[in-house]
Amino acid sequence: MSNKWWSKRRWQIRDNFGLSDFFDIGDSFRLVPNTNVGKPSFFWIRFKNKDPEKSKLWKGRYFYPVGMQSPKTSLKHAWDDSKAMPGDQNKDVKSDFDREGKHLRGISDNPKTARLEGHILYDKHWAIIRIFCFSKAQSDGKDWFAIDSTYKSPSTLQDGTAHGDPP
């Protein structure tokens, strides 16, 4: 996860189910490396949110590359970016991406799993945020990311995995 390819593009939220207090569908972000010389130690996240309150959550936040085993994805479909809402996707597509998001969430606590990890302050407490970026993961060759939040135990408030791809 220390490769810089994913800092060269903007990423757009396509599905925000479970994390709608953090960002809206269509919001986008960039990951800016702390240095352009050698391997970055961390990345600043620059979120472009429609909602200024959500934007505040991400201001000045940063993510460290941690773990060493890159997770594998097995998406069989491509997300149709022309459809505004996740519910408009073909049923098989939605379930394919939901399954992949769930899989990543299942391995996100494994310290070996490579990811970007950071935390944001939401409603006075910390949410642990993990970002997984994949090159050419979709069947149409497009990159893809998943963004996972764990906020509170045992509530499911702002707990879940959202995803997207480049605009």
Next chain:
Amino acid sequence: MKNLWVSDQSWMIRENSAIAHIVDIGDTFTLEPNTASGPPEYFSLVYTGQYSFWNGRIFYPVGVNAPKISLRSSWNDSVSPAHQAPGVYDEYKTVANSLRQHANDPQVARLLGYIMVDGHFAIVNLFCFQNAQPNKAHWFTIDSQWAQMTTRQDGTGHGDPPH
């Protein structure tokens, strides 16, 4: 902070006034590296004490600039925080608080992890210093940030290796 020396000994809490509900004085922990060959990617914390939420938590070495500290006195491990020689308690508190100021700077080298306390995460930063005390004892601070707008479980404890 990738050096293996932090895992060569156990560490003991010597002062906990700001984080008394997550560590007790006398609690110990060790940091087990994920590998013995080359710089570790992470450490698993092995804790001895009543707060089991520490056990097995993962700490990653993050940041690039090692913080500098200067301690003029050695902590007397045979007496409580309140019975340290005049000025020692305040000196250590000042240094710990100065490290706390850096805990949110991504450039500052430290070990970073999370624990779950009362249903919410505390962000925990460990700063370890080799031969930091005048008597050459190592020293660490353990900084916790639990919630905004409250000082509950927010603060810095510290300690050094047991004898």
